Amino acid sequence: MMEKDKECLLSMLDSKGFTIFITFTITLIVIRVIYVIHRSGKPMRPKTSKPVSTLIVLGSGGHTAEMLNLLSVLQRGRFAPRYYIAAATDNLSLQKARMFENSTNDETGVATAEFMQIYRSREVGQSYISSALTTSIAIAHALWLMIKIRPQVILCNGPGTCFPLCLIAFLFKIVGIKWPFIFYVESIARVKKLSLCGLLLYKLRIADQFYVQWPQLQQKYHRALYVGCLM
Amino acid sequence: MRRQRREDKEESSYRDNTAKLRSLYPGTTLFDALVKEVDTPEVKKELYAKGFTHLLIQIGRGSHIPSKSTGEDGALAVDYFTFSSSIAETLRSASLVISHAGSGSIFETLRAGKPLIVAVNEDLMDNHQAELAEELAERKHLFCTRPHMLHRTIADMKIESLIPYLPGDAKPVANLINRFLGFPED
Numbered sequence: 001m002m003e004k005d006k007e008c009l010l011s012m013l014d015s016k017g018f019t020i021f022i023t024f025t026i027t028l029i030v031i032r033v034i035y036v037i038h039r040s041g042k043p044m045r046p047k048t049s050k051p052v053s054t055l056i057v058l059g060s061g062g063h064t065a066e067m068l069n070l071l072s073v074l075q076r077g078r079f080a081p082r083y084y085i086a087a088a089t090d091n092l093s094l095q096k097a098r099m100f101e102n103s104t105n106d107e108t109g110v111a112t113a114e115f116m117q118i119y120r121s122r123e124v125g126q127s128y129i130s131s132a133l134t135t136s137i138a139i140a141h142a143l144w145l146m147i148k149i150r151p152q153v154i155l156c157n158g159p160g161t162c163f164p165l166c167l168i169a170f171l172f173k174i175v176g177i178k179w180p181f182i183f184y185v186e187s188i189a190r191v192k193k194l195s196l197c198g199l200l201l202y203k204l205r206i207a208d209q210f211y212v213q214w215p216q217l218q219q220k221y222h223r224a225l226y227v228g229c230l231m
Numbered sequence: 232m233r234r235q236r237r238e239d240k241e242e243s244s245y246r247d248n249t250a251k252l253r254s255l256y257p258g259t260t261l262f263d264a265l266v267k268e269v270d271t272p273e274v275k276k277e278l279y280a281k282g283f284t285h286l287l288i289q290i291g292r293g294s295h296i297p298s299k300s301t302g303e304d305g306a307l308a309v310d311y312f313t314f315s316s317s318i319a320e321t322l323r324s325a326s327l328v329i330s331h332a333g334s335g336s337i338f339e340t341l342r343a344g345k346p347l348i349v350a351v352n353e354d355l356m357d358n359h360q361a362e363l364a365e366e367l368a369e370r371k372h373l374f375c376t377r378p379h380m381l382h383r384t385i386a387d388m389k390i391e392s393l394i395p396y397l398p399g400d401a402k403p404v405a406n407l408i409n410r411f412l413g414f415p416e417d
Contacts, residue, residue, distance in 0.1 A: 043410075043411045043412065043413060045412055045413035046413055047413050047415065048412075048413045048414070049414060049415060052412060061333065061334070061335070062333060062334035062335045062338075065334075065335055065338075066334075069401050070401045070404060070405065072401070073401045073402050073405040074405050074408065074409075075409075075414075078409070078412075078414055153412065155408075181411065181412065183408055183411075185404060187334070188334055188338070188363065188399075189334040189359060189360060189362070189363045190359065190362070190363075191362040191363055191365075191366045192362055193359065193362070195359075208411070209407065209408070209411055211404055211407070213399075214366070225407065227403045227404045227407070228399060228400065228403060229399030229400075230399045230400070230401045230404065231334070231338040231342075231398070231399045
């Protein structure tokens with residue numbers, strides 16, 4: 001009797017059971033993803049003044065200037081510690097961020113900023129085969145940095161490097177490691193069309209809050225919040 | 232002698248001009264087409280006709296080296312440099328800026344309150360930069376053109392028709408972020 005049961009169980013596991021198990025798991029994941037998407041964009045913190053660890057993504061071509069402009073009106077004490085990330089090929093951005101950090105004295109007087117570089121998934125003009133390799137390296141590096149930092153808040157405005165970081169933050173939410181709030185401000189240079197990075201973060205509903213600087217974009221993307229020009 | 236007359240003329244036509252310079256500023260990006268265009272006799276002629284006496288060109292990493300000129304005998308004085316750490320100062324002394332369409336250069340110039348002509352680089356594949364320049368041109372904050380049309384734009388432009396750009400404000404975003412995170416209102 002016992003033998004028979006066992007055999008039955010094994011065969012079930014082999015065929016039907018396995019299928020059921022997989023289906024069940026996938027369903028659970030899908031439910032979790034839907035829950036996370038549904039939950040994203042809604043504030044979860046009660047009224048507080050406890051500081052949040054903040055990841056700030058910088059990038060050449062105006063992104064850094066816009067980001068520093070935003071940081072200059074945010075209260076330092078609330079967004080601390082601050083982790084600045086820029087592409088490994090971009091030395092200027094971190095230099096500007098350092099100057100910004102030094103120019104204004106922190107209320108606490110403690111150095112609360114760190115500066116990091118990240119590999120870029122692809123440089124302009126790179127071939128597809130080598131792109132695949134460099135992209136995987138870049139994703140692994142982004143994962144490593146995100147595990148190390150585990151930020152509560154991500155501020156970004158569109159350099160390509162911010163997409164893998166935001167995607168990993170979203171995975172953190174799904175797995176339940178951490179719930180980083182993602183704030184995305186589309187660059188002022190985008191008037192009629194979102195950047196690829198912005199479009200992905202908007203369509204996949206990865207960004208908790210999505211801001212645009214031109215009314216034309218808000219008309220096209222209704223979930224975006226129009227905030228006027230930052231520069 | 233002639234130069235003096237030029238400056239006088241300029242002062243009368245553009246009241247608060249410093250009666251000088253300055254143009255072009257391709258930032259860190261390579262934009263040889265614009266340097267070449269500014270270096271043409273047509274553009275220099277139009278600039279001079281409009282009362283400008285000095286032309287200062289930032290060539291960056293570009294390979295086209297413009298011909299220098301001291302501006303004697305009734306011509307525009309032309310000078311160039313590669314990079315400068317005092318670009319903000321140079322900008323302050325300018326009475327016209329000609330630049331590529333990078334948002335950094337555009338807003339630095341507009342916030343300095345200088346008249347600006349933006350020449351959009353047609354070589355760029357994904358030319359989203361034109362979007363920003365065209366939108367700001369529509370709002371009359373700057374003149375938008377293509378490198379080969381530059382001399383026409385200079386000839387036709389009316390600087391007094393430009394509307395000063397009011398610097399933007401990051402506070403609305405900051406307030407939304409603060410509210411979302413549950414921080415008390417400032």
